[in-house]
Amino acid sequence: MEPxxxxxxxxxxxxxxxxxESKVDQEAYIRQECGEDALLLGxxxxxxxxxxxxxxxxxxxxxxxxxxxxxxxxxxxxxxxxRLLEKIGEGxxxxxxxxxxxxxxKRRVALKVVKLxxxxxSVIARFEAERQALxxxxxxxxxxxxxxxxxxxxxxxxVMELVGGxxxxxxxxxxxxxxxxxxxxxIQVCRAIQHAHQKGIIHRDIKPSNVLVATQDxxxxxxxxxxxxxxxxxxxxxxxxVFTAFEQFLGTPAYMSPEQTQLGGLDVDTRSDIYSLGVLxxxxxxxxxxxxxxxxxxxxxxxxxxxxxxxxxxxxxTRLAQERSANGSAxxxxxxxxxxxxxxxxxxxxxxxxxLEKDRARRYETANGLAMDxxxxxxxxxVAAGPPGxxxxxxxxxxxxxxxxxxxxxxxxxxxxxxxxxxxQARQQSFLRQQALNAQVKELHERQxxxxxxxxxxxxxxxxxxxxxxxxxxxxxxxxxxxxxxILDRTAGRVSKDLTNQPEVEIELRHILAGTYYxxxxxPRAEQMxxxxxxxxxxxxxxxxxxxxxxxxxxxxxxVKLGKPTEADKYLxxx
Numbered sequence: 001m002e003p004x005x006x007x008x009x010x011x012x013x014x015x016x017x018x019x020x021e022s023k024v025d026q027e028a029y030i031r032q033e034c035g036e037d038a039l040l041l042g043x044x045x046x047x048x049x050x051x052x053x054x055x056x057x058x059x060x061x062x063x064x065x066x067x068x069x070x071x072x073x074x075x076x077x078x079x080x081x082x083r084l085l086e087k088i089g090e091g092x093x094x095x096x097x098x099x100x101x102x103x104x105x106k107r108r109v110a111l112k113v114v115k116l117x118x119x120x121x122s123v124i125a126r127f128e129a130e131r132q133a134l135x136x137x138x139x140x141x142x143x144x145x146x147x148x149x150x151x152x153x154x155x156x157x158x159v160m161e162l163v164g165g166x167x168x169x170x171x172x173x174x175x176x177x178x179x180x181x182x183x184x185x186x187i188q189v190c191r192a193i194q195h196a197h198q199k200g201i202i203h204r205d206i207k208p209s210n211v212l213v214a215t216q217d218x219x220x221x222x223x224x225x226x227x228x229x230x231x232x233x234x235x236x237x238x239x240x241x242v243f244t245a246f247e248q249f250l251g252t253p254a255y256m257s258p259e260q261t262q263l264g265g266l267d268v269d270t271r272s273d274i275y276s277l278g279v280l281x282x283x284x285x286x287x288x289x290x291x292x293x294x295x296x297x298x299x300x301x302x303x304x305x306x307x308x309x310x311x312x313x314x315x316x317x318t319r320l321a322q323e324r325s326a327n328g329s330a331x332x333x334x335x336x337x338x339x340x341x342x343x344x345x346x347x348x349x350x351x352x353x354x355x356l357e358k359d360r361a362r363r364y365e366t367a368n369g370l371a372m373d374x375x376x377x378x379x380x381x382x383v384a385a386g387p388p389g390x391x392x393x394x395x396x397x398x399x400x401x402x403x404x405x406x407x408x409x410x411x412x413x414x415x416x417x418x419x420x421x422x423x424x425q426a427r428q429q430s431f432l433r434q435q436a437l438n439a440q441v442k443e444l445h446e447r448q449x450x451x452x453x454x455x456x457x458x459x460x461x462x463x464x465x466x467x468x469x470x471x472x473x474x475x476x477x478x479x480x481x482x483x484x485x486x487i488l489d490r491t492a493g494r495v496s497k498d499l500t501n502q503p504e505v506e507i508e509l510r511h512i513l514a515g516t517y518y519x520x521x522x523x524p525r526a527e528q529m530x531x532x533x534x535x536x537x538x539x540x541x542x543x544x545x546x547x548x549x550x551x552x553x554x555x556x557x558x559x560v561k562l563g564k565p566t567e568a569d570k571y572l573x574x575x
Contacts (some may be wrong), residue, residue, distance in 0.1 A: 010043035013014050039301050092184045093123040112155035131158040133227040134200045141192035163223045165214030182284045185222050190371035192224045197270045206276035254289040255279045255294045258309040273361040278355020285316045317344040347377045350385040412487045416494045444529035505542035507547050523561040549575050
């Protein structure tokens with residue numbers, strides 16, 4: 001059921017329920033008509049509660065007031081000292097006009113008045129809350145309130161600074177802005193939200209349509225607007241905005257924090273705005289929101305809430321890679337943002353994902369902290385955000401890929417255990433032969449045992465090489481390779497521990513591991529493994545052994561990838 005259809009149906013059920021003789025009959029009728037539709041039931045119950053409190057939310061049942069039924073405004077009319085020029089916007093409870101003030105100064109302003117038929121106690125309280133919120137703030141990136149009053153019909157209005165411009169995402173697209181320019185605008189938005197938070201006001205509805213960008217003296221300036229569902233952290237404003245319509249929940253779920261999706265939405269603090277800022281930044285970087293609004297609405301209320309509260313979105317860089325892969329490298333569209341590197345820096349991935357943490361304690365504490373981290377990125381300084389710890393990251397990866405992780409872990413464990421068991425069995429057989437045979441037979445058998453052990457180790461090395469190639473970079477594209485690296489690191493540790501008596505096999509395995517690190521573009525780890533190989537080859541096999549030359553060559557290639565050409569030349573020439 002569409003939101004507008006559900007609202008109409010809620011009003012129909014509510015009006016019919018009012019005609020029931022008793023409270024019990026009302027509740028029975030409402031539950032029968034709503035059936036399994038929890039959202040419809042919630043809307044009807046909210047209307048009943050409001051009615052019982054003496055309020056009316058229906059256009060046909062306004063509270064008493066002077067000349068309400070005949071009150072309307074048209075261009076050319078006057079409200080106070082303002083002449084209406086044209087209607088420029090209309091929201092759920094208010095109409096915005098372009099108006100002209102003639103005295104004491106002549107200027108154009110935006111005048112917002114409660115919509116005809118919506119002048120109820122609750123709507124007027126929300127309207128007044130928005131006016132109070134704007135009046136408390138004074139920031140160049142927030143629209144200013146200039147005056148407030150009431151029309152001749154008794155409907156409240158307030159006058160705001162006229163904010164022209166385009167919503168921020170459209171502006172960036174139309175102007176073909178690059179990453180740096182988009183981040184500069186975003187930092188200004190963060191400063192505006194920080195100012196609101198310092199005044200004790202949570203916006204609760206940050207989205208592109210509420211951030212307009214206009215050019216002033218050739219410079220783009222974003223303005224945050226529409227504090228219509230703002231919440232105060234303390235004081236009277238909180239009491240006036242406890243009730244929020246269900247339509248607001250359904251309007252822009254893609255920008256809502258997990259705590260906002262809790263029915264009632266009372267457990268909301270400034271970190272909810274941080275989450276919404278993260279969604280806005282995600283969209284500025286990729287052209288898409290972390291969760292698609294259409295898909296969320298189509299899934300139904302409960303599935304929508306679960307997705308926002310539990311589902312982990314891909315990082316911006318991964319999302320951009322997925323878009324380009326799906327559309328082809330030459331495809332154009334909102335995901336193709338001007339960026340010389342053609343990819344999103346990992347610092348920005350970390351910053352965005354820190355904002356989008358499900359646990360708000362892991363988000364930025366303030367909007368100013370978020371802005372400072374973005375500025376650090378622009379200044380090529382280390383950012384405060386960073387990749388989550390190994391345990392946290394691995395646990396999340398395991399939860400998302402239980403079957404695949406279990407399979408890889410079993411294969412890796414069997415390989416290591418196979419090498420360990422093979423070594424232990426060979427040692428036990430050698431010990432028994434040493435007691436049973438004479439010195440000559442003992443020497444012969446030991447030689448044969450060593451050859452057999454080397455052959456087995458080489459077989460294990462070949463099996464390991466095939467396994468590593470099977471999970472190499474061509475198959476790891478778009479996936480988290482952190483777990484693969486941990487498996488490689490563990491395997492390297494077991495090689496050092498269990499093959500100390502087989503130097504050539506150990507060196508061969510180390511070459512394979514170093515090559516795998518290199519192919520996965522883990523160049524620092526490849527360099528470390530190459531250096532260990534070089535030292536081991538020289539110590540155990542002698543300076544003229546071919547393995548020494550191979551280690552020198554691989555170390556040189558790793559140093560080239562790490563941008564150390566001088567040191568690379570030294571080892572390549574020696575090789």
